[in-house]
Amino acid sequence: MGASAIPVIVFTVLWGIVGIVLPFIVPKGPNRGILQVVLILTAATCWLFWLCCYMAQMNPLIGPKLSNRTILLMAREWGHAITD
Structure with a gap:
């Protein structure tokens, strides 16, 4: 299972808006x-936590x-005891 670029882009944009745009419009x-x-x-x-969780699913621990x-x-x- 490989990583898809779409979720990474979407969540990066989402948290980028929260961390970069919203601080400028604080009253x-x-x-x-x-x-x-x-x-x-x-x-x-939150972005870092999401990224770690997303990447952990690419190579799950067995x-x-x-x-x-x-x-x-x-x-x-x-x-x-298990009987045969």
């Missing part, structure tokens, strides 16, 4: 600088491959 006031920083940091962290003997031993030790 003037005593907390304007704080609101601008909040918008920029929110956009950056659980360990256990031999039949190991599975039988684990079942016996955990009190769920």
